[in-house]
Amino acid sequence: MFQRMHVEDWAMSLPFISFLIFAVLFAIVSWRALRLSEAKRNHLASLPLDPTPETPNQP
């Protein structure tokens, strides 16, 4: 390792930033996932199983 690293402290802050970014974005998508409507969830979950034509052209 370096005996002295001039920017070591600067770099030390990066894990904190990374935590922050992760925590904020993950909290948002998790919250949105949990709030997904049941109808939407069921529709999405059944996509692999549903071979019949749907009625997708709704506004």
Add this chain to the structure above:
Amino acid sequence: MTTSITYDDNSVRRFMIASIAWGIIGMLVGVLIATQLSFWQMNGHYLEWLTGGAIKADGISFLTFGRLRPLHTNAVIFAFVGNMMFAGIYYSTQRLCKVRTASDLLSAIHFWGWQLIIVAAAITLPMGFTRGKEYAELIWPINIAVVVIWVIFAINFFWTLAKRNEPSLYVALWFYIATIITVAMLYIVNHLSIPTSWTHSYPIFGGVQDGLVQWWYGHNAVAFFLTTPILGIMYYYLPKAANRPVYSYRLSIIHFWSLVFIYIWAGPHHLLNTDLPRWLQMLGMTFSLMLWAPSWGGMLNGLLTLRGAWDTLRTDPVIKFFAAGVTFYGMATFEGPLLAIRSVNAISHYTDWTVGHVHSGTLGWNGMMAAGMFYWLAPRLWKTQLWSKPLANMHFWIAMVGILLYVVALWCAGITQGLMLGQLAEGGTTLKYEFLETLGDIQIFFIARSIGGALYLAGFGLLAFNIWKTARSGQPYDETVEVTVLERKHKDRMPWSESLFSDPLAHIFLAMAFVILWFFLPHHADKAALLVAVLLSIKAYYAFKSSADQWVNWHERMIENYLPFTVLVFIAVAIGGSVQIIPTVLVNREKNIEGRLQEIYTPLELAGRDIYVSEGCYNCHSQMIRTLVPDVMRYGRAGVVDDYSHLGESLFDHPYQWGSKRTGPDLAREGGPIAKKDTQGTLYKFMRVGKRGNDWHFNHFLNPRAPSPGSNMPAFPWLFENATDVKALPGKIATQVQLGVPWPALNQHEISDMVETQAQEIAQSLVAAKVYLPSKPDLQGDALRNHLAKSQVVAVIAYLQKLGAYHEVKKAHPGQPSALDPDTHRSKPAAP
């Protein structure tokens, strides 16, 4: 309006057949190299027995472990899993989008291009053409071909999404999108090189920087090539096979986003206890531990999808393979974070424990999921029944026994060797075991591992036979369905501006930007930035209160709009990579080094290094003495303080050669100072002598077991016959200068003279030590010296005797913080 669509299942069949064929070849090479660790004769000497003596060699260059191991890893990753992934993606994407793949031509180019790449790899790797970086060995022309074919695949995939007749994007498609975007980014960055010839290049990164980029890529090759696409396949095929929807769609969303946000950060856990800056090691370890949660969430989501269908586990081989595959996913992703804990890693790293862990993932997760998918697909692709369920069941049990034997054997081998290497003798001042003693003690586990691998391969042979008989019993069949055509105005309706600059995103990113500024700005300005971040958060709250619908719609429309979704995934993974890589790009420079700084190689040493890389020595030997007492005691020099590998000692190494596995000992301190005088009292100009003499290395390359009884290293007889490529050196040195390696100005004549002088010095020392060349018994004296001076073995010896050479750099005045240094306001005034 409805329309009739015929899916392109021909591409699926082709990729599936290719996957099975390459899988068998890749696994066969794997079994061969596993036996090489127990029986050195498997490095080519066995051909002497097979041909009744027609071929005579202690080793054959293109059959050694160092050259075949990259072939094995590339074959199983890119050929076996790659083709399996493409088969799974092409089949499921068409069904989930209710549309035929956008372009048959692009599908065909993708298929044949990928197979050509694999063939090129299978030819070049055994020839020793390599970049010397694990899973990134392929030479630069093949790298370009990989990028072109990957882009063609991406165009075809996204074009298909654009033409889809289903507005929503199922979660499997999210995983495919993340795979395509992230693999492209990882592959391009880690393969940035400057060519020196059609078959050779130097990576633009060096030393710790190269190590970091390599494992950012290497780890995420596992994450985004071996995991996310297979998770997409799990989310599509498991519900299909069980005939019920995924257990929790909400959990699948959280699974996806948490993997995208976390996985990309975890690469540094491959460099724990090395001279990688500590904050990066902690970053890698912490994010690895965080992976436990989403991985197990995903595993449970997969297994619970089988709720109410567990009875089919007894009768349906597809469900059996999927359930085992998902379980192995859980086991491997439990073990991974465990191994990323620094104290555990101190034992496991560089041992077979890691190899066992990787194979529980590849054989258990990838292999079992591939088998389940193939057994499910084959009857549908040939419109028939699976030829034999009992045979598939037999495959399952043979594979299961094989995996367990393999993984448990390597757990035992790795933990045993890791503990033995650190064990102290009575008195506590010396190590108890020589390296070769530890290798001897784990041989029984190596043999068990070879048997386990052979069983797994046998099982896969049964699959190939079963699929072949299934195909023969039916006819190639392309499914045709009626679908409702989705009008253009009902899909991908989110404009770019809204997707990237909508209120929610704008608030989130602005607030984050000010929090980052809080870290970086000088005194008082940082508090202002924090205040702005808080105000933005408050504004975001009120914006949400006043227009909750807009926020909700934004998110839900986002998952129905593939381009904005793709951009957001790219931003997430790009941030993860940038935060790790950019700071080390800035600090990993000569001007920052204080303490040990690597000595520049001589031209002959550079030639020797290229041969070392070409032979794949890094597959078995590390060049990294970790900051651990047993490492320093074993590989450091007596009486030298802090004799672990310092960061500056490999600063100019393109590529870095820290390695990831020690089948042989570490070589970081193998070299030594320039030798004093020869027998005539002449001072040596270049020749160095390290831990061992030149004649020891000579005899070791000729027959490793002569100086090291019990060694499993292959013999390298061709190094004594092949000449060093001196003509290429001026171009290579010029390229290194471009990369920032501070070579002195040398013309080609000076380079040739330096090579000749150093080679003659080493060759003379070998002749003086009365070495014997079995292939040329008549050569003696000057004739032998001149022959050896031109040979590759002398170049490699020159390189090995240079390893660990450095000089001390002392700085009278430490560098001042730069303008962007966030610590400016904390620094004390420099002493006058």
